[in-house]
Amino acid sequence: MRTSTLLLIPLAATAALTAQAQTRQVTGTVLSAADRSPLPGVSVLVKGTNVGTATGGDGTFSLPVAGNEAVLVYSFVGFETVEVRVGSSSTVEPVRLTEKSTSLNDVVVVGYGTQRRQDLTGSVASISAAQVAEVPISRPEQILQGRVSGVQVTQTNSEPGGGLSIRIRGTNSINSGNEPLFVIDGFPGAGDLNSINPSDIESIEVLKDASATAIYGSRGANGVVIVTTKKGKAGRNVIDFEAYTGVNIVRKPYELLNATQFATYLNEVQTLNNAENTSPRALPYTPEQIAALGEGTNWQKEIFRTAPMNNYQLGFSGGTDATRYNMSFNYFDQQGIIINSGFKRASVRLNLDRKVSEKVNFSFTSQLSRTRQQRANVNTDGGSNGGTVLDALRFNPAVPVRDASGNYTLDNQPQPYVEIGGNPVAYAEQVRNEVTVLRGLLNVAATYEILPGLKLRLAGGTDINNNVADQYIPSTVYQGANTNGFASKSSSTSYSWLNENTLTYDRKLNENNALNVVTGLTFQEFNFDRYNASVSNLFTNALSNDNLGIGGNVLTPGSGRNSNTLASYFGRVNYRLMEKYLFTFTMRADGSSRFGTNNKWGYFPSAAVAYRVIDENFMKAMPVFTDLKVRASYGVTGNQEIGSYQSLARYGLNPYTAGTTRLVGLTAANIPNPDLTWESTASTDVGIDIGFLKNRILLTADYYYKKTSDLLLQVSIPQTSGFSSILLNSGSVQNKGFELGVNTVNVEGARFGWKTNLNFSLNRNKVLDLNGEYERFVGQSSGSVFPGAAGNTGILRVGEPIGAFYGYQFQGIWQTQQEITESGITDKVRPGDPRYADNNGNKRIDAGDRVIVGQAQPKFIYGVTNNFTFGGLSLSVFIQGVQGSSVLNLNRYELESGFVAPNKVIAVLDRWTGPGTSNTIPKANSVLRRQTGITSDVVEDGSFVRLKTATISYTIPVPAGMGKTVKSASIYVTGQNLITLTKYTGYDPEVNSFGNSNLSLNTDYNAFPSSRTYIAGIRIGF
Incomplete structure (x- = not known):
């Protein structure tokens, strides 16, 4: 037996060597890493041998390979070369080649x-x-x-x-x-x-x-x-299809009181009020009623939903050397996390390029799209008209969504103990608030080569937007009950046309000199036309706003039209000396109808220089560098975004009634300013671009300084003029900052790859001049939060940035009457009320005590993207961050304060109920916070770090038999807004209820909450 075993050993070794020496046919696919499309013509070579082949039109290859240790080398012009060990498989995982994106000829x-x-x-x-x-x-x-x-x-x-x-x-x-x-x-x-x-x-x-x-x-x-x-692209006829589906869920709802807790809170408010007033009221709830309430209605849960989203994309592209085309169809549908909200977009695009002759080329780009947005009925006016989110936060959880008969409950109860408002579920489901936009964008251009390097380009285009807004509030909801329903329809059309005529000369004059010159003449006109009509006292709720004739009360209609034109001359010269000294000179002259008769034309020059240090001989001794360029620029640009006719004398309507007859008069609307002109921004930039280790590390850094002068500023004037302000060119603002971008190839290979992109930015903004003023109060809030003049939330002050919050410094809660007496404060405050800093020392809290309590603009922002590849798998992780910004959380005024009571956040369970109980949440019936105005305790730190996106994708190997039909396929899953690390207590620190307002930044009131998204998709190329 032992002898037999010994004889088997050399036989097994011989069999193994024979198997290793045998060759087998190995197949695989090569794709572009950019779009996962097949790459034909890629060279595939067995390393160390002459055995090789090239990929076919579908990106596939097949070649004989001996042994398991063989290595395949993939190479293609313009792409990075990669090597892959074959192993024992006869099918190699798809290889994705990356373009040499760092090429100097990009x-x-x-x-x-x-x-x-x-x-x-x-x-x-x-x-x-x-x-x-x-x-x-x-x-x-x-x-x-x-x-x-x-x-x-x-x-x-x-x-x-x-x-x-x-x-x-x-x-x-x-x-x-x-x-x-x-x-x-x-x-x-x-x-x-x-x-x-x-x-x-x-x-x-x-x-x-x-x-x-x-x-x-x-x-x-x-x-x-x-x-x-x-x-x-010529020579490639491609059909691409992509589809994904996903869901959106609320990222972080507020934790509010349930019905039992809120009823107990209301009773405490009324008990405290009864102790302080001579006319006591009965408590809102009896002990027996409270005991029967339980959790009650979770109004946030009632209006929020798991919302689906779907996207479908179909594209056709290809052509010949003479004619190239790209056509796409897209349908996108995203439902909102609030019921009855969502956005849909359908679009078709056709781009054509035609080489008519050796000297004439024609191009055509076009898009037609239709979007419809179902708005979620959120607004910032506060009061009884509130909004879906606002009312869901403040509605009494003891009130059911529907009454005993199955109808929606109308309003908040019990009155007058709670904040008045309408049923948010009824408001969301029954109110119509839609905007539909039909847009066509068309651009046509012809290029004629007059001489070698000299080309004339004639282009024309148009952009047409038709916007229709539909609003309907039935009489069955609280918001429409007082008017017996409301319906309106408005339409606006914006239309612009463009003509551009450019001449380009691009030639390398000799070995050391190259010149690129562009000069042009352009004309552009913008037109806007609108109308609106609305009615109330609806005869029926059956027709929504589809027939405004159902309204018994016709409200004043409106319409308007405006236009403006821009004529321009421009030129740019790029000069290269010895391929390492680079110069750019630009000048543009703009004439605009928007500005005054004395300043119709503005002139905007710039100059820049760059030095490619990497091309110097001494750099060759430092192989660590593969690119090094320093650059500097200075120039002046403008800002004309003020609307039409601002420099002219304008008139407004002044309707009035004489008996039963409506008459209309005209009143002057402004003081004309014939000297009105552009804002002017002078900008200096110094930058450096560096490449290390064969450009595996790329770094770009910039320092800039900008000063904007001649601000288009509304300046206060004496009321005796008949006006309160005039639009002037006055004042200045400064921005300076630093930017850093780093791209690294950490690991490079076909089996495993890892790349990182990092960017960092800081900007320092400062107001330099306000037409001689030191400061002015700005910013909006809501009349239901801050009555009267207390509504100003910010300040513009010389030496401070735009977006400064201005208010009172919160110092805790008054604990005892003795503490109040010893402070000497003369205001009517009580133990349990908020305490604010008496900065001017006059023993009372007044406007003179306000200070800057936060800055909306961040100290710095950043983003980091890591891309990993594992054979056919890839993972992309994107992290976004904002540091040092403040957010004004106006929701907290209602959700923590004790005025006419909306529901409260769970934190009020730890409210002040006696000395030493709380130094952050006032007592249940304290109304001082609302009467005061903006305070530092609701100006929160808005810094955050967010796992913004994570995507895992897998490139599916295409079977050899399908290579002529299916050229590529991949699947992926994506998560968005997955994790957010922040101290902010609201829905999300990335918010502004006032949209793109310049002066009301980072304000959170009745805003649409952010969502977390999960998506799964597929891409197929034919």
Whole structure:
């Protein structure tokens, strides 16, 4: 037996060696990492041998391989080379090749042309189609959030289709616009991007400094966002399909009192009031009623839901060398987490490029889209008209959603003990509040090469938006009961047309000199037309607002029309000396009908220089560097966003009644200003671009300084003039900051890869001048929170940033009457009331005690993205952060204070009930907080760190037999807003109930809550 065993050993070894030497056929697929499309023509070679092949049109290959230790080398022009060990399998996992994105010949889109990345003298950031595809987003601006240094994107309204605020390098203006200029396929002034399908985007460029934005002159002060949509590629006919589905859930609801707790609280309020008043009232609830209440109605749970979302995308692209096309169809449907809210978008896009002859090229880009937003009936006016969220927070949990007969309960009870308001569920389900937008965007261009390097481009385009708003409040809900129902319909149409005529000369003159010159003449006109009609006292609730004839009371209709034009001349010269000294000079002249007769034209120059140190001979001795460029720029840009006719004498209607006849008179609406002109922003930028270790580490850093002068400022004037203010060019604001962007390739390989993108930005904003004023009170709140003049929540003060909150310093709770007496305070305060700092020492709390209690603008913002690949698997994790910003939580005034009682947060269970019980929550019937105005205890730290997005995707190997039909396939799951680390007590620290307001920043009142999202999707290429 032992001898037999010994004989088997050499036989087994021989069999193993024979098996190892045998060859087998190995198959695989090669895809582009950017869009997961097949890559034909990729060289696949067995390392150390002459055995090799190339991928076919479907990206697949097959070749003989000997042994399990063989290594395949994949190489393709313009892509990174990768190596993969075969192992024992006959099918290699799909390999994704990454384009050499750090190539010096990369082209980026700039104003009226393109440039090689190595030739840029200004500060320009790019987002590629691959980055857009990483994250399922509803609107393109969302991809900029936390991914581009110097750009702060805030989701001011979290409802589907809700607004965003974008600030590029700070806030420049007080009364004018602060949003960037959007340019879509060369069409400037195209409004926001809500109607644009994100899957159509090829790239997004963000122009930040004057060298990059001065070419847009009077519209470039707030930065420029250039969106380029996809075009077809010659030789590749591709069909792409993508679909995803998901759900949205409330991220963090408020913890409120239940019915038993709130009824007990109401009784305590009334007991305290009875002890302090000579006319006592009965308590709202008897002990027996309280004992029977239980948990009651959770009104937040009643209005919130798990909301579905779906997206379908179908694209066709391809063509020949002469004709290229790209067509896409998209349908997006996102329901809101509040019942009866949501956003839908349907769009079709067609882009064509045609080479008519050797010298003539034609291009055509177009989009038609329709969006419908069902708004969630949230507003900030407070009072009895409230809103769905506001009323759900303050409604008595002891009140049921429906009464005994099955009808919605009408209003809050018991009166007069609770805050008056309507049933939020009825309000959400029965009130109609919709906005439908139909948009067409068209751009046509023809290019003629006059001489080698000299091209004439003639372009024309139009952007048409038709906006229809429908509102209906039936008589069956509290908000419509007093008027017996309300219905309205309004429509507005904005229309702009554009003509651009540019001449470009681009030639390398000799070995050491190259020149690129662009000059042009453009005309653009904007038109706006609107009307509205509304009725009340509805005959029936059956027709909604579809027939306004059902209204017995016709309210005053309205209509209006305005237009403005812009004529421009511009030129830009880019000069390269010895490929390492780069110079850019730009000038634009804008003539606008918006401004006064004495200042119709503005002039906006810029100059920039860059030095490619990496091209010096001495750098060759330092192989650690693969790129090094320093650059500097200075320029002047403008801001004209004030609306039409502001410089002219305007008149307003003054209707009145004589007997039973309605008459209309006219009154002067303003003081004309023929000298009105642009705000002017002078900007300096110094930057450096560095590449290390064969560009495995790329670093970009910028320092900038901006001063905006001649602010379009509403200046107070004596009332004896007949007006309270006049619009002047006066005042100045400063922004300065630092930006850092770092891209690293931590691990590179086909089996495992890891890349990191990090960006960091800080901006310091300061008001320098207010037409000689030292300060002015600004900011909005709600009349139901702060009555009268107490509604101002902020201050503009020379030396301080825009967005400063201004109020009283909270110092705890008065504990005893002795403490009050010893303080000498003369105000009528009681033990259990809030205590505020007497900063002016006059022994009472008045307006002179207010101080700056917070800043809306953050100290710094950042974002970190890590991308991992494991063979066919990939993982992308994006973390976003904001540090040092404050949020004014107006909800807390109602949810912690004791005035006419809305429901309360659970924290009031630890309210002051006697000396030493609480130093943060006042006693149940304290109303001092509301009577005072904004206080420091509700100006909260809005800093947060958020796991914004995490996506896992898997590239499905395509069987060899399907390679001619299905060229690529992948599936993915994504989570958004997964984890948020913050001290903020509201729904979300990223909020502003006043939208893009310049002076009411980071205010949270009745805002649509943020949601957590889970998505699963599939992509297939044919």
